């Protein structure tokens with residue numbers, strides 16, 4: 001019998017709520033079935049459930065614990081994650097608590113050798129990074145799931161066995177009140193890095209694990225430093241091993257450093273040794289302030305992924321699907337993109353869309369994970385040189401940066417970014433796509449554009465589903481544009497019209513009207529009157545035409561909705 | 566955290582783009598790993614001499630030697 005810990009986890013800043021285990025009807029003998037069952041209430045499982053609810057699909061979330069994440073774990077959300085959370089309707093809550101940032105500084109031998117400035121333009125609503133502890137990320141998602149009324153989160157429910165059959169998956173669930181079976185049309189393994197489902201199915205991840213252990217320690221201290229990422233290469237007290245410092249809400253600081261070769265996790269977490277090192281880091285920061293430890297752990301860097309995320313009726317997402325280094329904040333942010341890419345397809349599959357649609361999720365996201373492994377591998381080679389040769393090169397570059405500028409960019413590890421699904425099977429009309437002189441191409445996420453004070457293009461596209469963004473050049477629709485928009489009306493998508501101003505007739509032709517008086521949206525999208533973009537529910541472009549016709553839109557829609565091309 | 570700034574002025578212009586620099590970084594690292602440990606210094610001396618010949622300019626070679634000698 002599964003006995004989850006019912007004591008609130010200790011923390012000096014976060015008040016853990018212990019959610020009650022509720023005995024499901026199946027334990028009273030009523031058969032239990034769900035359209036979608038999600039294993040794991042981490043950020044990925046919860047966001048998936050929330051997005052599914054927005055697409056009108058019920059789900060059951062099975063979580064072995066009774067409370068959210070132990071420790072702050074993933075603390076940085078990227079701009080793309082914030083855009084996705086905005087679509088999910090929860091961004092304000094995150095912004096209220098989180099700490100936004102855009103810059104970083106790197107030091108070597110007491111000298112600032114690199115200043116990282118992450119790209120940010122006035123067209124972006126969100127800054128490149130938002131620091132927020134994973135407890136809050138999960139809490140806000142749990143609350144939104146509960147408010148949706150379409151997510152059944154079952155706390156204290158541990159999946160211990162699984163049958164993957166052609167028509168659905170049956171999960172064996174162990175609870176404080178005994179075991180039961182839950183049958184689902186689709187089961188999603190969002191059960192984290194040590195995925196039970198992955199193990200039960202005997203699936204192996206591909207890629208490599210890097211040598212070297214890192215310590216993460218969260219401390220409460222009054223350091224009075226701004227929100228930016230600090231990096232110290234090769235500090236005197238820990239030769240060859242880097243230290244990272246991040247600010248978190250509630251007066252908490254994340255210290256992250258690599259252990260000397262040969263030291264074990266147990267040795268590193270010995271209180272005396274850990275506190276000596278924390279003192280040394282604070283001294284290095286020039287802030288020898290009193291501090292209190294909240295949580296500390298040890299992790300290793302991996303670049304591993306499953307080769308396929310859809311196996312029969314079981315679908316993998318987040319850390320269950322891939323394990324990525326946290327340099328460049330890839331763990332949770334990649335999982336957020338997985339959840340967003342999966343939700344709409346799963347909602348459509350649950351309503352009978354062709355099975356091929358789910359296969360495209362795997363196609364896109366495995367490729368994204370492989371690219372990340374490749375990129376992250378480069379950063380990881382710099383942060384934790386795997387051999388003597390790489391260690392010497394790292395030392396050479398660091399030494400050169402003290403007087404030379406040319407190698408400084410090598411000190412920057414690439415940060416998690418949105419992926420471009422350029423060769424997605426859901427894209428169509430490649431020639432029309434290539435005819436554009438700019439704007440987001442097929443497979444790319446929509447580009448945000450500032451249209452006014454506190455008003456951005458993406459703010460207008462929060463309806464769950466496909467969008468057709470069409471452009472007009474005046475307040476009146478010409479006959480062609482009017483015919484086009486009318487002909488698109490029967491398609492299950494939102495017609496968004498961007499125009500400099502709106503006459504009454506023009507307004508009546510669209511579901512969403514975006515006034516673009518300065519033509520900033522049209523310019524960013526390289527659009528003329530009659531140009532249209534077809535956009536998937538996860539905000540990626542799947543077709544675009546300089547001059548669109550309704551038959552083409554209908555054809556492109558069918559392809560993107562999973563009918564074979 | 567009172568960063569001091571280096572007093573030496575940069576001597577080396579940036580000729581390779583970042584991808585090129587990364588590629589060279591990997592190539593040299595792997596070649597060092599391939600050399601027997603006791604021959605690594607010999608390998609690096611040969612490499613530097615070969616590159617000097619390829620640069621084909623006394624003054625630039627001298628600047629490279631000076632840049633590499635700093636902050637050891």
Ligand SMILES: Cc1cc2nc3c(=O)[nH]c(=O)nc-3n(C[C@H](O)[C@H](O)[C@H](O)COP(=O)(O)OP(=O)(O)OC[C@H]3O[C@@H](n4cnc5c(N)ncnc54)[C@H](O)[C@@H]3O)c2cc1C
Pocket residue numbers: 039040041042043044045062063064065072073074075076134157158159160190191192193195196197216297298299317318319320326329330331332333335
């Ligand atoms: C110690 C640690 C430190 C980390 N630090 C960072 C960091 O600093 N920065 C960063 O970007 N990322 C970090 N990560 C990674 C980040 O936390 C993950 O990438 C992120 O949480 C992935 O989300 P997920 O939803 O896929 O998995 P998880 O958050 O791991 O969620 C999985 C959930 O599934 C539940 N579960 C597991 N098995 C079962 C089962 N059999 N039945 C029911 N429920 C089950 C678990 O209890 C858990 O709630 C860290 C991870 C760990 C473990």
